Amino acid sequence: MNHPSLHCCLVTLSILVAFSLLISITLESRRLLLSATQIFSGPPINVNTQVQVASRSENVFSTLSQPTLAVVIPLNSYGLSDLRNALSFFGSPSVRQVLLLCPESISLEVEHSLRDLILSEKSSHHAVYSIIPRRNSDSLVAAVFESLSSSNSDWILVTDERGLEDIDPTSQELLLHPTSLVYPKGPRGIRLSSTEFLCLSPSSSIQTASYLVPPFVMPTNVVRGLGGNPQTWQEFGEIVSKCMFGEFGGLVFPLHDSDTRENQDWCNLNDSGARSSHISNISSNEILVEDIGRDQPVLSERLTNVFITIFSTLEELRLFAPVICSLQSNGTKVHNLLDTRSGLSYDRMRTGSCVLEFKSLMSVDIHSGFDPNSTVLITLAEMDHRIHGATNIHISRKDLPYCSWMASLTEAEWRDWHRPRLTISVITKDRPSSLARLLSSISSGLFFGDSIDMRIHLEQSADYETTQVVKRFSWRHGSLFVHHRIIHGGLLPAVVESWYPHTNDSYGLLLEDDVELSPLFYPWIKMSLLRYRYGESIGKYPNLFGISLYQQKSIELHPDGRRSFNASHIFLENDIPKFSPYFSQIPCSWGAVYFPEHWSEFHDYLAIRFSEITFKLDNIVVPDVRSNRWTKSWKKFFIELVFLRAYVMLYPNFPDYISLSTNHLEVGSHVKLRTKAKQEAFSVPLMQLPVNGKQILQILDLPGGTLPVAPPVLNLTGFLSTIDALTAVGASRRTEMLKCDMDVRSSPPFDARTLLCLS
Numbered sequence: 001m002n003h004p005s006l007h008c009c010l011v012t013l014s015i016l017v018a019f020s021l022l023i024s025i026t027l028e029s030r031r032l033l034l035s036a037t038q039i040f041s042g043p044p045i046n047v048n049t050q051v052q053v054a055s056r057s058e059n060v061f062s063t064l065s066q067p068t069l070a071v072v073i074p075l076n077s078y079g080l081s082d083l084r085n086a087l088s089f090f091g092s093p094s095v096r097q098v099l100l101l102c103p104e105s106i107s108l109e110v111e112h113s114l115r116d117l118i119l120s121e122k123s124s125h126h127a128v129y130s131i132i133p134r135r136n137s138d139s140l141v142a143a144v145f146e147s148l149s150s151s152n153s154d155w156i157l158v159t160d161e162r163g164l165e166d167i168d169p170t171s172q173e174l175l176l177h178p179t180s181l182v183y184p185k186g187p188r189g190i191r192l193s194s195t196e197f198l199c200l201s202p203s204s205s206i207q208t209a210s211y212l213v214p215p216f217v218m219p220t221n222v223v224r225g226l227g228g229n230p231q232t233w234q235e236f237g238e239i240v241s242k243c244m245f246g247e248f249g250g251l252v253f254p255l256h257d258s259d260t261r262e263n264q265d266w267c268n269l270n271d272s273g274a275r276s277s278h279i280s281n282i283s284s285n286e287i288l289v290e291d292i293g294r295d296q297p298v299l300s301e302r303l304t305n306v307f308i309t310i311f312s313t314l315e316e317l318r319l320f321a322p323v324i325c326s327l328q329s330n331g332t333k334v335h336n337l338l339d340t341r342s343g344l345s346y347d348r349m350r351t352g353s354c355v356l357e358f359k360s361l362m363s364v365d366i367h368s369g370f371d372p373n374s375t376v377l378i379t380l381a382e383m384d385h386r387i388h389g390a391t392n393i394h395i396s397r398k399d400l401p402y403c404s405w406m407a408s409l410t411e412a413e414w415r416d417w418h419r420p421r422l423t424i425s426v427i428t429k430d431r432p433s434s435l436a437r438l439l440s441s442i443s444s445g446l447f448f449g450d451s452i453d454m455r456i457h458l459e460q461s462a463d464y465e466t467t468q469v470v471k472r473f474s475w476r477h478g479s480l481f482v483h484h485r486i487i488h489g490g491l492l493p494a495v496v497e498s499w500y501p502h503t504n505d506s507y508g509l510l511l512e513d514d515v516e517l518s519p520l521f522y523p524w525i526k527m528s529l530l531r532y533r534y535g536e537s538i539g540k541y542p543n544l545f546g547i548s549l550y551q552q553k554s555i556e557l558h559p560d561g562r563r564s565f566n567a568s569h570i571f572l573e574n575d576i577p578k579f580s581p582y583f584s585q586i587p588c589s590w591g592a593v594y595f596p597e598h599w600s601e602f603h604d605y606l607a608i609r610f611s612e613i614t615f616k617l618d619n620i621v622v623p624d625v626r627s628n629r630w631t632k633s634w635k636k637f638f639i640e641l642v643f644l645r646a647y648v649m650l651y652p653n654f655p656d657y658i659s660l661s662t663n664h665l666e667v668g669s670h671v672k673l674r675t676k677a678k679q680e681a682f683s684v685p686l687m688q689l690p691v692n693g694k695q696i697l698q699i700l701d702l703p704g705g706t707l708p709v710a711p712p713v714l715n716l717t718g719f720l721s722t723i724d725a726l727t728a729v730g731a732s733r734r735t736e737m738l739k740c741d742m743d744v745r746s747s748p749p750f751d752a753r754t755l756l757c758l759s
Ligand SMILES: *[C@@H]1O[C@H](CO)[C@@H](O)[C@H](O)[C@H]1NC(C)=O
Pocket: 268, 270, 271, 285
């Protein structure tokens, strides 16, 4: 937003000079020498003639003529019913003009109501009424200042859509019978400093404010003379303070002894229920809101990336605030819009050190003024907003409390939000209760409005109960397909054929039925995909073949048997953040996502391997790993591919092995016998949703609060390594085995044929 240019005209200055001489106001910040009574209860004065008066008379306070007043009432679409009420304050003879600023869309209605009103009341109104339509997209404050050009009154009184309804009698009197002082003055002001955001209401003495919010009154010609092009009341205050050397933008009336102190309903969100009940239920007292103009300026920035949020209540905005604050703290412009049915739209919310500004959706045309190509719109799935061509993100209302992980997303990652598409593939046979547990955990997942397709694969030997569990299952987040084999395949084809990518943006989450998921499994996947496959990192991690939800607690690949494993031990010894997520070569089969290029290559690799074209099926590809003894496992072959190619999978590494999936190790194809020791070696706690805001481990509890750019790399037996070192090991094994003279590092990526030296 442009800072308003300041050009104070000479008239203003000369008035000021005259004034400062005559009434000895030291126009320095907060050092008013006049008492409250001198300023505010002197007889009215016609500002138009002040300059002449000042030059020939000592008596500034003498009444030259009855000053005239123009009232500007900005109406909003919901303000109509209150019109009668709002106008009831302006029957005084000094009110010459009433300017009703209203949205174009309702100007006709306003005209009818106004006519009825004036006819029906044998009214004492002396004023001329004008209806000034304005475009919704215009700043209300700018519109107010524009309307001054049609005013020929001495003073201008700006109110809100309710007239002076909530204003105490003394302040009403002072507003309707303004006196000499040239500053904008009224009962409501805001004092801002780097540390302070204070709402000012009348108190025992006059107070200086950084700016005023309506209602306030000011001399018409002074305001005209100020120039500038303020878009908000705050900017107007800044102009006043710069032009008038006061270091303040307005004065707040003192309180008359007999008045009761005005409560700060207009300011504190806390108590704002009096005027706007839907936002009254926010108890957090760290939030303070400010009511500047009702509407705000047109949004016309063409920044590289513009973020727009649209929510329906302040509470929703507050829930999403951590994400917005994170974007803002990185310099990203976020426009927060509230699609509220209340006429009142607050303007500012503070949580901790973060200030969120927001406007009424009515005041903005989101469909123009933005380059959709660089716009990200975040709104609720329950609301029907969308900007054609922009990145439109629709989050379910119930997911809002769990969005904090999004704070780690970069602008580019946000823009790629919709690119990855996940398919969940469930492989099951005859463990109905395991399957039911898995399906229920998937359904409890949070998907943040994303569409997820699901496939359930029933083995030929699936039992009746299992089939019933599948039939009873319904899936709300995307399409659901059920497959049933008629010839027994076994686990290898069941898993390998359960999913095949359609594009380079297709991802498969492969789940056997004894797995159970955390409700947060999807954000872990989404965040990792966006970090390592999209945004700034497109093409940067070609070796990454998948994302594990499960945390390794044991490593099975040591030639001499299973060993317990704790990645933090290794990291601590090597000056790596203890709980850093890491890349490991071990493919996980207990809840993991596989990437399209690597999975397609794996299919080709298996086909070639089973054909025995290059070497015998029982040849050993990876030396000294226990998987060589596994005969029917797809993982054995995946490990070979991973070894030759130096592929890696991302693993979580939260404290206490907290994971996004666990395995219950129930008796099945692989597990013949379930011992307690074996179960303890594999089952891990699942990450849970916070309840009642209680602090528990969440996805962003990562070193630095974000996924690492270069995660540590572990080899198949759990030793620290690097991609380069692994690549060298794999390449040399390939040369040794295949006697192939084409170097794997210069052959096409993801091509199993060239990998296996078949040209
Ligand atoms: C907010 O409301 C609470 C309870 O109603 C009250 O104790 C507190 O003083 C209020 N805070 C402000 C800033 O008004």
